[in-house]
Amino acid sequence: MADRFQYGFIGCGNMVSAIIQGMISSQFCPSSQIGVSSRTQSRIQALSKDTDIVAVQSNQELAQKSSIIIVGVKPAQYPTVLHEITSSLHSDTLIVSITPSFTLAQLQHMIDHKCHVLRAMPNTPLAVGCGMTAICAPDDVPAEIRQKVVDLFSSCGRVEVIPETLMDVVPAASGSSPAFFFIIAEAMADAVVMQGMPRQQAYSFVAQTMLGSAKMILESGKHPGQLKDEVCSPGGSTIAGIAKLEEMGLRGTIISGMNATWEKIKEMGKKTE
Template identity: 45%
Template sequence: MELGFIGCGNMAQAMIAGILDHNVMPKEALAASGPTPSKMEKAKEKFGIMTTTNNREAAKAEIVVLSVKPQMYHEVIHEIRDDISKSQLIVTIAAGVTMAQVERQFGKEVKIIRVMPNTPALVGEGMSGMCCNEYVEEEELERVRRIFESFGKVEIVTEDLIDAVVGVSGSSPAYVYMFIEALADAAVMQGIPRNKAYTFAAQSVLGSAKMVLETGEHPGALKDAVCSPAGTTIEAVRVLEEKGMRSAVIEAVAAASEKSRDMGK
């Protein structure tokens, strides 16, 4: 077994879907564990992978992904630590749990790769920040990196930046959904039918994001290019600045990052 997920919630399922949809590895190479038999049976039917309610079974994989909530790490690690060898890779995806904390809970030298992904992995557009401890070889880090690149983009960062990654990409799909919802509400207020309003709003966000990534231009320059003198767009930008949109976003990212730091204390 190449890849085992301990925990099979939304993030794990997004990753599994991305891996299978992009043919990174066959379904026979994956396994997942979780405490609820009915949920694991549904995951088995959905993905065709091996599922179990026994975490120690999933912990036999070459790469073990701890995809449980941060508060569950101590209990899960205590359960599997005697089954983990020095050759295995432990991938953690929890906010606020440092690699040093994970190693202390295992009570021995363990190869740890810490990743902060996000749920757009489900549609192949995830964003992940990644770092590792000193026991991980370069080729092992690249192996895990390729897995995460199968459903999005990956940037290698130092661990001290992971909390910022939580704020800017780990949590930010929620902010973007709020923005899309607000755009759609405004469109409905202007008379556009609800179903069409979501399409107009979501596609505009998608296209704008691709412009940033594919042109390499500064977002400010792209914004300026849309703002004709005395036009509609600059009028809207004026109102957004007046209402504090930029500051609200900055404060939101700072709050999420600080919460992640606090969780690790």
């Protein structure tokens, strides 16, 4: 169908906005080929004004007109939303779920196996082209269809295709962890402000250093521990700071926070079964 959107989004929350902003910033897709439906009209109007995407009146209309549908509503709304669009789906439609709460089998059941379904777990840094997305797909999904989703998320970050058994781990590794990095950055900036640096300048120093450190991990191939050791001179200020962080239990605290995220994901999954 020539009049179908390449990509249709149901929901207009922070994650959907981040994905759309990343797609448009990278010039991956014309805004005229992106449709969005949402029950929160104020958010969709604001996004439409900023990006020139097309606001669609209903979920059913969006499903009828979209080749690839990304469902970005809250987990509790998934059964209702998928049920209401099932009759509007085409056999060649592709549905992408971005919630950790439902398995591929559960999602297929919700749409009566009308079309292919994939799962993706992105994060909000997609908005600035530095996202991290995990994707999993059933074995019967053709490679060219899976590649369309890989291409979408690759346009605004890195992508890993993983088995579904690992999808519950992804929210802790990348989905929720931007919030962890933000609070670490804020704390580091607070410390620098205490020493007299203006706050915005402190954020610039800390954020750029976090960005550069991440780039070194990704591009150097070195173990993070080795990179840490290369900064720590014998008897120097850095190792003194590291020792204090270890004394205060930073490593264990971070692991506990990651595990709490993982446990919550498992709990949410049980509630939706």
